[in-house]
Amino acid sequence: MASYKRHIDPSSISDLTIGRLSVYLRCVDRLIEVGIETVSSQEMAKRFNLNSAQIRKDLAYFGEFGVRGVGYSVRDLRQYIVEILGLDRERRILIVGAGNLGTALCHYSGFSGDSFLVVGVLDCDPSRINTPTPAGLLVEDSARLADIVDQRRVEIGVITTPASAAQRICQEMADAGIPSILNFAPIRVKAPEGVRVTSVDLKVYLEELSFHLTHGR
């Protein structure tokens, strides 16, 4: 099963496909919960309101592992997606900005689950430093960012600072060697070549609802 990894050319896989793999993983987890062991792309599409041709196409990137007329083994499918997304190991997360959002993310399920672990939350505000978050982590001084990244082998930095601090923190994260950054601050941040930044814009969810409110669907 490990051999398929050699065939993946990540540049051929769009972020949309990756996003759908996350969706398939949720579906597969749900199938396991309800005790289903084998599933065809048609059944999966019907049950979760997805497109069966799209499912086959997305999973075909990664080689053939469905059996025609029978479908996918749910557990094999889960294992494949987990390996493709790199969720078979722990990724360590550092959150910078211990306001309401940063504090919420410290104990957001999924940010500290099987594959991800929040190993620190930093702030520059003395009134926040050394106070505990509801998740039990003590807020630490953001002046210690580089040391903490190094000592705790951080791979993902999360920016939850005000917009005014976001670019500076992004640069500090990159300088400290963090390869991946998730930015929640409402501003575009630029990272040096080789560092990936994904910005989260929660307004898109409201805009989708607004479309449906407008067009009555």
Add this chain to the structure above:
Amino acid sequence: MASYKRHIDPSSISDLTIGRLSVYLRCVDRLIEVGIETVSSQEMAKRFNLNSAQIRKDLAYFGEFGVRGVGYSVRDLRQYIVEILGLDRERRILIVGAGNLGTALCHYSGFSGDSFLVVGVLDCDPSRINTPTPAGLLVEDSARLADIVDQRRVEIGVITTPASAAQRICQEMADAGIPSILNFAPIRVKAPEGVRVTSVDLKVYLEELSFHLTHGR
């Protein structure tokens, strides 16, 4: 310009297209910021790392309004997207669950901007009720949900409660007449027929970063 609305069949437009319209809106706002008045799909694709054929296809749903060889008027394009997404009017938001995430969303830019307005934040915890959020709203008693929805003409309900309360709050929102719900609780909630629920799963952003960490892109 208003006439194109008659041609939209919302059932023909996927949520992916709607999501891309949100992206185009951010791009167009950026073009306006830097003083660009006309843009072709190719220029827009190059500048924002998008797919020009996809841009043309997405915008073609809504009728022809680019001029061949010249491109789109940036302000017209903005106006079209704003109307399509229904952002030319204010949508009122009620947040239920005044913990860290609910409190953060109260003053999240975008949740209270041109098109959206948070008109209340509710909780059932007496120690939270009547305390002010950093955004200046007073937390109100969630027992008053139905009255508040009615009086303040709420169109979007946001669930930021613990998982254990989410289904009950979803039902209360639907019963009170809220047509659209954005669920942040880490659980699947079911709304009655005719009420749209979108669930936000922030872990998908981490999974995307994990893919790129794994495959070295």
